[in-house]
Each structure stands twice: as C-alpha cells, then as structure tokens.
Amino acid sequence: MASKGKFHLIWPPAAVMAGLLLIWQIVTSTFNIEEWILPSPYAIGTEMQEAWPRLMEHTAATIRITLLGFGAGTAAGFVLAALLHFIPGARTALYPLLVLTQNIPLIVLGDLLVIWFGFGLMPKLILLVLVCFFPVCVSMLTGLRQADEKLVTYMRMIGASRSQLFWRLELPGSLSHLFTGLKIAASYCVISAIYAETIGSNVGLGVFIRLASNGWETSRVFAGIIMIVALSLLLFGLIAGIERLTLRWQVREEAAGQ
Amino acid sequence: MTKTVLELNGVSKIFPNGKKVKSVLSDISMHVQEGEFVSLIGPSGSGKSTLFRLIGGLEKPTAGEIRIEGGLVRGERGRVAYMPQQASLMPWLSVSRNIELALEIAGMERKQARQLALEWLERIGLAGERDAYPHTLSGGMQQRISFLRALLSPQQLMLLDEPFGALDALTRLHMQTWLLSLWEADRRSVLFVTHSIEEALLLSDRILVLSAAPATVVREIKVPFARPRSEELWKDPLFNELKLDIYSLLSPVQSPDPMK
Incomplete structure (x- = not known):
C-alpha cells in the first residue's frame, strides 16, 4: 500500500516535468531559437557536462556558505526564541525589532555589510544569519506559546520545574513548528547565499552565474540555475526527512485520523 | 494511630x-x-x-x-500525585515513557522509573502497549495509564x-x-x-x-x-x-x- 501510495505521489509531477522539457526542446529546435536567448534542454545538458569540474567547484563553495549560514542562523533563531519565551516581557519588547530586521532589502543590507565588514566571509555569514534566524524564531515562539493548557496544568500539579516544563513539554510540543521554520529558512538560505556571493566573492554559484550572464553564455546560466534548484531541494528534503523521523508519533497520528 | x-x-x-x-x-x-x-x-x-x-x-x-x-x-x-479528567498524556511519548516522565519529575531515577513502569504495565495486562503512542489507545485505556502514572508516583x-x-x-x-x-x-x-x-x-x-x-x-x-x-x-x-x-x-x- 505504502509504495503504491508513494508512486501515485511521484508520477504526476514527474510526467508534467518531462512534458514541459519536451515542449521546450521542440519549440527551441523547430523555431531555431538562438542559444544565447533560450538554450534547449539538450544544449544545457551538454554545457553542464563540459563545465562539470568547474561547476562542482563553485557548487561546493555555495554548499559551504549555505550550511554555515543555515547552521548559525537557525541556531540563533532557536536560542533567541527560547530566551524571548523565558524572559517575561522580552517577547513584547523585542518582537518589533525582529520584524524590522526583515524589512531592510537584502540588496541594501548587502552593500552596508560590505562597507562594515569588507569582502571576507563575515558579511555573507551575517546576511545569511539575518535571513535564517527569523522564520525559525517566529515559528518556535508560536509553538512554545501553544503548549496544551491541560498538559501544562498537569505538569505543574505534579511539580515540574520551569526547565522541566520547557524540555519535557514545551519544546517537544513545538517541534512541528520548529521544522516548519527550518524548511522556510532552508528555502531562503540557498537563494540568499547566491546573492551573498555576488556582493563580494570569487567563487560560488552566484559568481559562476554572474560571469556567465556577463558573457552571454545563457546555457551556462541555466546550468547554474539547475544546480541551485537541486541544492534547495536537497536541503529541503533533508530537513523534511529528519522531521519525519523525529515526529514519527505525529505521522502515525495523522494516518490514524484519516 | x-x-x-x-x-x-x-x-x-x-x-x-x-x-x-x-x-x-x-x-x-x-x-x-x-x-x-x-x-x-x-x-x-x-x-x-x-x-x-x-x-x-x-x-x-x-x-x-x-x-x-x-x-x-x-x-x-x-x-501530590495527580490524575486529571483528560488523560493528559504527552502525545509524543510512548505509554511507558509517559509513566516514566511523571516518576522522573517526582524525583525518581531514570532506571528505577523505567523498571517500575514496565513491571506495572505487565501487572495490569498492558505490557503489549508499552511502546504504543497514547492516541492509538481507547479513552479507557488512556485513563488506566493516567491512573497508573499517579499510583506509581512516590x-x-x-x-x-x-x-x-x-x-x-x-x-x-x-x-x-x-x-x-x-x-x-x-x-x-x-x-x-x-x-x-x-x-x-x-x-x-x-x-x-x-x-x-x-x-x-x-x-x-x-x-x-x-x-x-x-x-x-x-x-x-x-x-x-x-x-x-x-x-x-x-x-x-x-x-x-x-x-x-
């Protein structure tokens, strides 16, 4: 049953994808569209093959900065959420400031960070931390506040301390919110890493694409885009997988509810 | 007296x-x-x-x-040991872990809590449900676990x-x-x-x-x-x-x- 169910989930999007690629190929070859305007899927494939070693080099750099920023940013978001939850009044006092950090356009922020921190790793890391902490922090805060009232009363009646209440009830109860935040952060993180690379770097997919587009090498731009998409999907899938393992009780609960 | x-x-x-x-x-x-x-x-x-x-x-x-x-x-x-109207079991913990949680918060050591929980689940004929999640149990069964949890608290x-x-x-x-x-x-x-x-x-x-x-x-x-x-x-x-x-x-x- 399970494998049949999964197959039903996979084949419709796969068929749509394959169909689109086919139409794309047919359109580009029948109308003789120039490769620098819109390369055919076949041309992109060939380009990827040729540029593979360089593509891998740049991808590795992007993976490194993405994981660093994602790790630091989500950890910051988690700790901040816990602090705002624990310290009375802190949430109300600091919440507007949190939202404010998200209102500055990345392009402006990138320039400012370069002015302040130069062209090294630091400005890129700060940019990614600012992008990643927010969804994690906000969704965690929501989860922590939504702890089941009757479970809280039970824990307090039997004498749970504040830290026991957090580790044994509030945190496990907000894990599904945490994972939602992590998934949003993962999606934004890759895109932001690409942007961060363009503000001051000589390696990474952002640089690769920027150079390719400056040279009108459109099929190379598409090769870079494919790597970015693959990277995003991979990170997202990784988190979704960890989520499924961690929240096994919930998966079963949903299945039982159907 | x-x-x-x-x-x-x-x-x-x-x-x-x-x-x-x-x-x-x-x-x-x-x-x-x-x-x-x-x-x-x-x-x-x-x-x-x-x-x-x-x-x-x-x-x-x-x-x-x-x-x-x-x-x-x-x-x-x-x-006090406490049993509320709603079973109030942690949905992410198995039956025996739920009992252990209550005992640990009351100050019992982890190993001892586990041993006691398993021993009593066996005694009341629920040994087979020890690794089940609460939502898979009937309301009456959940309340049995909830009562056992209070009963075993020190x-x-x-x-x-x-x-x-x-x-x-x-x-x-x-x-x-x-x-x-x-x-x-x-x-x-x-x-x-x-x-x-x-x-x-x-x-x-x-x-x-x-x-x-x-x-x-x-x-x-x-x-x-x-x-x-x-x-x-x-x-x-x-x-x-x-x-x-x-x-x-x-x-x-x-x-x-x-x-x-």
Missing part, C-alpha cells in the same frame, strides 16, 4: 472579578487520613477544581491553611479530578471496579472529585458534599460498606438510601426525581 495526610483548616478563596470579588471557596475544613479514600461531590462550578489547584500549589488560599503530611502548602508544588496523596467524567457509561463502570481492585490492594490516600453519586459510594470511605459556589462542606457521610467491595453493592438497600440522601442534598429543587 493513623496519620493525617491532608488537612484543610478554614480554607477560603476569593478571586477579584472586575470591581467586585468572586468568592469560590468558603471556610472549607476537611482532612484525608493515611490510606483513606475521600470523595468530594458537588454541583458543577462549585469550585472543586480551584480546591485542587490550591492543594497542588498552583494557587494560594485567601484564608486558612492547607497541610500535606504536616507541611504547610502555600504555593509549593509537587507534593507522593503519599493522590488527587483524582473526575477521572472517569469523559468516558462512556459502560467503560466508566469497568474503570471504577478496576480502580477499586487496584486501590484496595495498595491503599493510598486519595482525594477524589466526582459528579457521580454511585461512583462516590462504591469507592469511598467518606464522602464530602459541597454546596454551590461559594463552596463549603455541607455534609460528611461515612460510607459503611465493608471492603473489598464490588458492584454487588448496587443491590444493597442501604446503597440506594444513601444515594437518594446525597441526591436530595445536591438537588436545587425540593422533590428529587429518583429516576434521574
């Missing part, structure tokens, strides 16, 4: 309610002896939950004093807050006799809240009848039936006499309808 496990002297609780004040409990004095099963019965909204919150240390009494095993309780928590006093209130009638009857047999084998001090007169008569040594808000103890009834008890008790004419007696105390109108 038997020890007094719980003692309330002139306990009152008043909540501020806008400009006025709302008096919920008024001058309640009562006690529970070691190994005694005492039920509180009263109309809905008569402040029984507030009384539990005071004994559990979640709130402080406005007047009077509460003592558990001689020690004054004014906001000190963790002195505190002397157990507070049972209308533990069978959310169950269907048949499950409720089974649960009553099940709890009775477990409790009679290992007598703990129990304060039990219920809306069911039969339930109170079947289980208790004493029944305290509360008035409507502000609640106070209007009658204390010693339940005369010998133990061990069983559902045979329902045939006893005295059982029905006491039932009607309590019913008339609780009834807002003068002529009680015995069919209800």
Whole structure:
C-alpha cells in the first residue's frame, strides 16, 4: 500500500516535468531559437557536462556558505526564541525589532555589510544569519506559546520545574513548528547565499552565474540555475526527512485520523 | 494511630472579578487520613477544581491553611500525585515513557522509573502497549495509564479530578471496579472529585458534599460498606438510601426525581 501510495505521489509531477522539457526542446529546435536567448534542454545538458569540474567547484563553495549560514542562523533563531519565551516581557519588547530586521532589502543590507565588514566571509555569514534566524524564531515562539493548557496544568500539579516544563513539554510540543521554520529558512538560505556571493566573492554559484550572464553564455546560466534548484531541494528534503523521523508519533497520528 | 495526610483548616478563596470579588471557596475544613479514600461531590462550578489547584500549589488560599503530611502548602508544588479528567498524556511519548516522565519529575531515577513502569504495565495486562503512542489507545485505556502514572508516583496523596467524567457509561463502570481492585490492594490516600453519586459510594470511605459556589462542606457521610467491595453493592438497600440522601442534598429543587 505504502509504495503504491508513494508512486501515485511521484508520477504526476514527474510526467508534467518531462512534458514541459519536451515542449521546450521542440519549440527551441523547430523555431531555431538562438542559444544565447533560450538554450534547449539538450544544449544545457551538454554545457553542464563540459563545465562539470568547474561547476562542482563553485557548487561546493555555495554548499559551504549555505550550511554555515543555515547552521548559525537557525541556531540563533532557536536560542533567541527560547530566551524571548523565558524572559517575561522580552517577547513584547523585542518582537518589533525582529520584524524590522526583515524589512531592510537584502540588496541594501548587502552593500552596508560590505562597507562594515569588507569582502571576507563575515558579511555573507551575517546576511545569511539575518535571513535564517527569523522564520525559525517566529515559528518556535508560536509553538512554545501553544503548549496544551491541560498538559501544562498537569505538569505543574505534579511539580515540574520551569526547565522541566520547557524540555519535557514545551519544546517537544513545538517541534512541528520548529521544522516548519527550518524548511522556510532552508528555502531562503540557498537563494540568499547566491546573492551573498555576488556582493563580494570569487567563487560560488552566484559568481559562476554572474560571469556567465556577463558573457552571454545563457546555457551556462541555466546550468547554474539547475544546480541551485537541486541544492534547495536537497536541503529541503533533508530537513523534511529528519522531521519525519523525529515526529514519527505525529505521522502515525495523522494516518490514524484519516 | 493513623496519620493525617491532608488537612484543610478554614480554607477560603476569593478571586477579584472586575470591581467586585468572586468568592469560590468558603471556610472549607476537611482532612484525608493515611490510606483513606475521600470523595468530594458537588454541583458543577462549585469550585472543586480551584480546591485542587490550591492543594497542588498552583494557587494560594485567601484564608486558612492547607497541610500535606504536616507541611504547610502555600504555593509549593509537587507534593501530590495527580490524575486529571483528560488523560493528559504527552502525545509524543510512548505509554511507558509517559509513566516514566511523571516518576522522573517526582524525583525518581531514570532506571528505577523505567523498571517500575514496565513491571506495572505487565501487572495490569498492558505490557503489549508499552511502546504504543497514547492516541492509538481507547479513552479507557488512556485513563488506566493516567491512573497508573499517579499510583506509581512516590507522593503519599493522590488527587483524582473526575477521572472517569469523559468516558462512556459502560467503560466508566469497568474503570471504577478496576480502580477499586487496584486501590484496595495498595491503599493510598486519595482525594477524589466526582459528579457521580454511585461512583462516590462504591469507592469511598467518606464522602464530602459541597454546596454551590461559594463552596463549603455541607455534609460528611461515612460510607459503611465493608471492603473489598464490588458492584454487588448496587443491590444493597442501604446503597440506594444513601444515594437518594446525597441526591436530595445536591438537588436545587425540593422533590428529587429518583429516576434521574
């Protein structure tokens, strides 16, 4: 049953994808569209093959900065959420400031960070931390506040301390919110890493694409885009997988509810 | 000489309610002896939950004093084992982990808690469910786990807050006799809240009848039936006499309808 169910989930999007690629190929070859305007899927494939070693080099750099920023940013978001939850009044006092950090356009922020921190790793890391902490922090805060009232009363009646209440009830109860935040952060993180690379770097997919587009090498731009998409999907899938393992009780609960 | 496990002297609780004040409990004095099963019965909204919150240390009494095993309780928590109306099991923990959690919070070591939980799950015939998640169990089964969790907690006093209130009638009857047999084998001090007169008569040594808000103890009834008890008790004419007696105390109108 399970494998049949999964197959039903996979084949419709796969068929749509394959169909689109086919139409794309047919359109580009029948109308003789120039490769620098819109390369055919076949041309992109060939380009990827040729540029593979360089593509891998740049991808590795992007993976490194993405994981660093994602790790630091989500950890910051988690700790901040816990602090705002624990310290009375802190949430109300600091919440507007949190939202404010998200209102500055990345392009402006990138320039400012370069002015302040130069062209090294630091400005890129700060940019990614600012992008990643927010969804994690906000969704965690929501989860922590939504702890089941009757479970809280039970824990307090039997004498749970504040830290026991957090580790044994509030945190496990907000894990599904945490994972939602992590998934949003993962999606934004890759895109932001690409942007961060363009503000001051000589390696990474952002640089690769920027150079390719400056040279009108459109099929190379598409090769870079494919790597970015693959990277995003991979990170997202990784988190979704960890989520499924961690929240096994919930998966079963949903299945039982159907 | 038997020890007094719980003692309330002139306990009152008043909540501020806008400009006025709302008096919920008024001058309640009562006690529970070691190994005694005492039920509180009263109309809905008569402040029984507030009384539990005071004994559990979640709130402080406005007047009077509460003592558990001689020690004054004014906001000190963790002195009681507790079984709420809703099973309140952590949905992400297996059955045995839920029991262990309660024991660990009461200060028991992890290994000992695990051993005790598994041993008792075996004893009550739920060894097969030890790794199941709570939502896969029926309501009655969840309440058994919830009761076991309170029973195994090291505190002397157990507070049972209308533990069978959310169950269907048949499950409720089974649960009553099940709890009775477990409790009679290992007598703990129990304060039990219920809306069911039969339930109170079947289980208790004493029944305290509360008035409507502000609640106070209007009658204390010693339940005369010998133990061990069983559902045979329902045939006893005295059982029905006491039932009607309590019913008339609780009834807002003068002529009680015995069919209800």
